[in-house]
Amino acid sequence: MDTLNFLTAGMPLITGNKGYKKAFEILDEMNLDGMELEFVHGVRISDVNKEVVKSSNLIKTIHAPFYINLNSKEPEKIDASVQRIIETARVASEVGAFSITYHAAFYLGMDKETVYNTVKEQTKIITDVLSDERIKVWVRPETTGKATQWGDLDEIIRLSKEFEDVLPCVDFSHIHARYNGISNTYDEFCKIFEKIEKELSDKKPLENFHAHIAGIAYGEKGEKHHLNLYDSDMNYKDLLRAFKLFNVKGAIVCESPNIETDCKIMKDYYLSI
Numbered sequence: 472m473d474t475l476n477f478l479t480a481g482m483p484l485i486t487g488n489k490g491y492k493k494a495f496e497i498l499d500e501m502n503l504d505g506m507e508l509e510f511v512h513g514v515r516i517s518d519v520n521k522e523v524v525k526s527s528n529l530i531k532t533i534h535a536p537f538y539i540n541l542n543s544k545e546p547e548k549i550d551a552s553v554q555r556i557i558e559t560a561r562v563a564s565e566v567g568a569f570s571i572t573y574h575a576a577f578y579l580g581m582d583k584e585t586v587y588n589t590v591k592e593q594t595k596i597i598t599d600v601l602s603d604e605r606i607k608v609w610v611r612p613e614t615t616g617k618a619t620q621w622g623d624l625d626e627i628i629r630l631s632k633e634f635e636d637v638l639p640c641v642d643f644s645h646i647h648a649r650y651n652g653i654s655n656t657y658d659e660f661c662k663i664f665e666k667i668e669k670e671l672s673d674k675k676p677l678e679n680f681h682a683h684i685a686g687i688a689y690g691e692k693g694e695k696h697h698l699n700l701y702d703s704d705m706n707y708k709d710l711l712r713a714f715k716l717f718n719v720k721g722a723i724v725c726e727s728p729n730i731e732t733d734c735k736i737m738k739d740y741y742l743s744i
Contacts, residue, residue: 472530472569472678472679472720472721472722473720474720475680475714475719475720475721475722475723475741476504476505476530476721476722476723477503477504477505477722477723477725477734477735477737477738477741478503478504478505478506478507478530478532478722478723478724478725478734479498479503479505479506479507479724479725479730479731479734480506480507480509480534480683480724480725480726480730481506481507481508481509481730482494482506483497483498483501483730483731484729484730484731485497485731490520490523491520491523491524491527492523494506495523495524495527495529497731498529498731499529501731501735502735502738503529503731503734503735503738504529504530504722504738505527505529505530505531505532505722506529506530506531506532507531507532507533507534507572507722507724508524508531508532508533508534508562508566508568509534510533510534510535510536510559510562511534511536511537512536512537512538513536513538513555514535514536514555514558514559514562516562521562521565521566524566524567525565525566525567530569530722531563531566531567531568531569532563532568532569532570532571532572532681532722532724533559533562533563533568533570533571533572534571534572534573535555535556535559535571535572535573536555536559536573537574538551538552538555539552539555539556539573539574539575539576540552540576540577541553541575541576541589541590541593541594541621542576542577542578542579542581542586542589542590542621543577543579544579549593552593553593553596553597555573556571556573556597556610557597557600557601559571559573560597560601560606560608560610561604561606563606563608564606564607564608568608569608569609569679569722570608570609570611570640570679570681570721570722571608571609571610571611572611572612572613572640572681572683573611573612573613574612574613574615574620574622575590575612575613575615575621575622576589576590576620576621576622577619577620577621578619578620578621583621583626586621587621587626587629587630590612590621590630591630591633594610594612594630594633594634594637595634597610598610598634598635598636598637601636602636607636608636609636609637609638609679609681610634610636610637610638611637611638611639611640611681612627612630612637612639612640613627613639613640613642613645613683614627614639614640614641614642614645614646614649615642615645615649615694616642616644616645616646616648616649616687616689616693616694617648617649617692617693617694618649618692618693619692619693623649624639624641624646624663624666624667627639628666628667628670628671631670631671631674631676632670632671638671638674638676638679638681639667639676639681640681640682640683641663641667641680641681641682641683642682642683642684642726643660643663643682643683643684643705643710644683644684644685644686644687644694644697644705644726645683645687645694646663647687647689647705648687648688648689648693648694648695649689649693649694650693651689651690651691651693652689652704655704655705655706656706656709657706657709657710657712657713660709660710660713661713661716661717663713664677664713664714664716664717664719668717677717677718677719677720677721678719678720678721679720679721680719680720680721680722681721681722681724682721682722682723682724683723683724683725683726684705684707684710684723684724684725684726684737685697685698685700685703685705685725685726685727685733686698686699686700686701686702686703686705686727686733687703687705688703697726697727697728698727698728699727699728699729699732699733700727700733700736700737707737707740708740711737711740711741711744712744714741715741715744723737725737
């Protein structure tokens, strides 16, 4: 990508029930850059809506359904999770989205290396299918907000080294919450970018970035729920300064409850730096 783009997680709230066409019009009017489609309960989008989304010149990403666990103790749930990710990628390819993301797995009390290998095995199935179908979409496990969830930054970087079309989706709010409040200073943000750039340099990851940002409530066990930026301690200004320093390009998706308001706040601040 040529620039850093600011997207809402789903349709702007003021869209109401007026659908994707109106949502993209609102984003354009607000000078925002696009939308992450939210497939919360399943990969459900009509052919008509696919055409509407495809016809927009704004940036699109997609969040796969939340009911995903590539490390389930029940094989049928693993298979269903794999299929949901594949189906999400298929829709992404159809509508012109450049990236998909998902919460990949839970540890379920298992050894971390065992879980990593299980996630890797299932990721190979996913990427093999997409390769066979000639679908070119970035597949991005998201950094997760609780210690019970697979997906710290090191694990996702490691997985990204294994597969050509896999890169991290860096949820900075989740990283902040996962460790009960660390990773919230300018220096810490810079170290995240340095690590990703160094470890995945062959993919030029800072030129193809996918991030989530929101206010967030957390405790000793990690993430509780999202908050609006002004109701949280999320140091988004220093984070955006780090984005600017590293000349990061790609998509920032705002997941605050007031999605379009905080998205606009972040974009305006970024442009003012």
